[in-house]
Amino acid sequence: MNIEKKLAMLEETLELEEGDLKPEMVLADIEEYNSMAKLALIVLMSDEFDKKLTSDQIKTFVTVQDILDYMG
């Protein structure tokens, strides 16, 4: 899966518009990156990537790129 596809999935998960996210963006600066988005991210990783993302792992994500890297 290419980076554009991953970003699109992430934007959909965070209820953002296409093109809103950039890999270098800091998650703490993204208003929509709240607890609801984090849970949606856990579900996304499970459903689409067959990965069991934990709350502790989410805490280690600093930038959008960290999430993209986790997607593999």
Add this chain to the structure above:
Amino acid sequence: MEVKIISTGDPFVLISIIPASWDGSRSEREHEAGIHLLKVAMEMLGILMPGIEYDIFGKPFFKDDIGYYFSITHSLEYVACAISKQEIGCDIEKIRKVPSGLDNELEKVRYLTTVSDIKSPLSRTIVWTAYEAIAKCLGFGIPLGTCDVQKYVWDIKTHQVCEDYILSIALKNRNSVSGSR
């Protein structure tokens, strides 16, 4: 900081708008506003506020056992604080579209709310805030385990604090017994 009383008695609930003029980052202002609101609430209740500590999950609690629990929540411009003699969690959210991917998670707690379905943004936000309030009360973080929810007896109180914000409060019954539901 102008304060509005949402609920008197137990739980005692206050809400306020986070002053945009305060110094610091958004998260710093949210934290400061939450602590300030807690102090105001404790003053209103006539209780001397003890120090605050944080458990290993980052959940704040009173350093001394004074027989009260509290929970603080913020969302965009609002901050709310709830105090009770029962273990408590609260969550405030702007009414919004909750992702459909969370339907299974919402269904874990929907039966505890007044909501009969999770079709509209309002009903979905009500259930989501209940979910978050329970998660905050338990202190384990998300996602919630079905067993963790059903292990206790919950009292969920929901308030529409203004046109587009929902506040839910989860009280864990002190007499909850494992397997009681």
